[in-house]
Amino acid sequence: MTDSLTRNDLTERLSQILGPRGLTTDGADLAPWLTDWRGRFHGQALAMVAPADTMETAAIVRLASETGTPIVPQGGNSGMVGGATPDAEGRSLLLSTRRMNAIRSIDTAARTVVAEAGVVLQTLHEAVSAHGLRFPLTLGGKGSATVGGLVSTNAGGTQVLRHGTMRALVEGVEAVLPDGSIYDGLATLKKDNRGYDIRHLLVGAEGTLGIVTAATLKLVPALIDRAVVWAGVASPLVARELLLMLEARAGREMEGFEIVPQRCLANVLKHIPGTRSPLEGAHPWHVLVEFGRDDAAATAPQILAEALMAEAFERGLVQDAAISVSESQAEAFWKLRDSISEAERTEGPAMQHDISVPVADMPRFILEAGATVEQRFAGTEVAAFGHMGDGNVHFHVAAPPGADRATWPDHPGKEISAFVHDLVVAAGGSISAEHGIGQMKRDELGRLSDPARLMALRAIKHAFDPKGIMNPGKLVPL
């Protein structure tokens, strides 16, 4: 904010742009949005602005640009890296996309939907489902995560194996750039070579290059039915063999392939009410596989799953397997997977790392890096779970029993994270597979990136946002 403009002047002008519904300055109303949902990051803001449409968003950004006021865009506030939490200075505007929540159009022939930034993922699922279509990305926070946040973080989730991350599903974007101009890239052309790809630059930019106000998203036919398999396996290496077999046999019908170590399942069964193990015996590792069909002529997923599990059993790849016989059982299997983090939090503190390495290297990485970390930090226990088919696991390091919840995450927690990140970089991997960088990993990205990447990140940021008003302090290392 320039000296010539007082706080009151600014809110007065915002009020003229937005009207009473779009502006919140009351501390109690603001409070819930100034802390991330995990409670790890806290900030302050001058006000929360909730524009009704793209034009109002542009007017706010022009005013912010003119006055040098930082803007922090926020969707469902369900991010994992503090990307939507302002800093503590209190000079920022928190820009909520919640009122821009229209589904502008659904094109059933082209199989696309144009959704505004504030549309909640679950609402989107329901809206396109009514047309026999499906938006093939889902994740735990679907009840709060918004289209704008999903685009801006290039979100992943549990269906990436077949359908890719958001980047593969975003066919067009509309955004307000940091100078207040509106980039209209919603029209979808299959081929367009008019210069640098702005769309791919905005996907995953975490609001640091502009505010995504709407997106054209790819849809696929709705699933007719599905079957979820829970299987016990001997090790991540065997799980990988199973994955290769299933890809060869049923690549088009396999919607997800997740790995779960015994420790995670045990925590879930212990802490989450109403859960029970799908298998009778104990197994060191588990996989969850989802098969689905969108074509009535294809083999029914149930039958496909039974045949494939029989073959996998004969080949010694699975120790035991249960196949869901109803939707509620399918959901119960998924609940085991989706409750891992919640159960872990009940158990005690843990350092969480969202990492990827080349897909083929992941089984060995899980085993070797896990052993290395447990050896280096006595008493810790590593649990790596998640999207093994994407070369992406959540590599969690649980504190020794009795560790202090308040202090352990800082010390030795941060040291553990740096150690894990070093192992990931040595394996040619990424310290952020799907959660993004935000404020949580910014310094680590700076520490671990080569100079050419850092140069490029900083140059792009400065080019788009020379005044540094767009989500400052996020993503780009200083």
Added chain:
Amino acid sequence: MTDSLTRNDLTERLSQILGPRGLTTDGADLAPWLTDWRGRFHGQALAMVAPADTMETAAIVRLASETGTPIVPQGGNSGMVGGATPDAEGRSLLLSTRRMNAIRSIDTAARTVVAEAGVVLQTLHEAVSAHGLRFPLTLGGKGSATVGGLVSTNAGGTQVLRHGTMRALVEGVEAVLPDGSIYDGLATLKKDNRGYDIRHLLVGAEGTLGIVTAATLKLVPALIDRAVVWAGVASPLVARELLLMLEARAGREMEGFEIVPQRCLANVLKHIPGTRSPLEGAHPWHVLVEFGRDDAAATAPQILAEALMAEAFERGLVQDAAISVSESQAEAFWKLRDSISEAERTEGPAMQHDISVPVADMPRFILEAGATVEQRFAGTEVAAFGHMGDGNVHFHVAAPPGADRATWPDHPGKEISAFVHDLVVAAGGSISAEHGIGQMKRDELGRLSDPARLMALRAIKHAFDPKGIMNPGKLVPL
């Protein structure tokens, strides 16, 4: 070049970096590379440098950056928009990638190949074919087009329908950035959210943000067999209905869908020796469809094509159809399609426009824009042919009989092109679907882009290349 550095000093230093094989200053040796293959653009250069590897490329770029010397990267010199031809000032270094032509590795399990920028497309096809794999992008210039050029122009071709443009096939890039630093993004991670996507920025950047020195490319299983259909249809609208039917019935087996107006076929039959029409009668429009299978369990393409054409005939979508019964016949059908431009040049001058509109709108655009242009410019004839399944046709406007080959392309040719581009923009389309912008369309891009896009293009260019040494005068409107 700074005043302190003479031309001789510069060549002396280049010679130290490159040795005798890598530096050419002789005018006669340079000449062929200073004109684009269509003979429309002519330039001059200080020297041609041909680095042997990425390190030599980086050393050249550092020297160029230090001395303010422009660099024009060139692959097979088969581009369509003058993107690899230097300006007339003679201050530039022409950087040929031809010596960087190693296929560094082929990973048959991950189905990827790491190829250096100078690898010729046909060489790449052959190299991966030996492993039972296929690089699913092909185009007329495959005998000269290089990996670096294909990446830098986001090339398309005749297999985009199923496999996408280069953007969809590039899994990683290595590039020398304008400050001489090396961006190593060859490692392929399925998920990686470490900030802005540099790969997608370099794809299609036409060498204006750096020099692509190698790429990791996606491979698919080799085709077991294929069948090519040549069918007569009543109009582009019917062709579109046929396309929708084939997509629904055989989306996974359809490799290409091209539309050819009668005028183009007649020109080919008239001017290209050894060609004959696949069908006996006359038809106003034709389509070429390729079916292929990479899975022995799938229906043989021949049988699939016969069944589908029988159904299309019954539904009144095709007037007549021929299905190739041998590889040589399949190639003969493709030759008809691939010879359209050559035959057209023999016939007389024409303005060529590589345009796209939303796929569903293309049939109407072909008919309406064609009629509008022919009405506005008396005596011209429009022929729109090509990748209808991608919403991309080559919209050619042939001069009236007897037009002057030398002067017509300037007047009224340029006026015609501006008129066509206006129609494309009004239809929400792109004035460059697959050929890029280069020097040919730069001013038109400036005239027809909205301010936000222009701002973004210029900002990115300036951020990466503040000295403006990387392929100056290309792509980014002034």
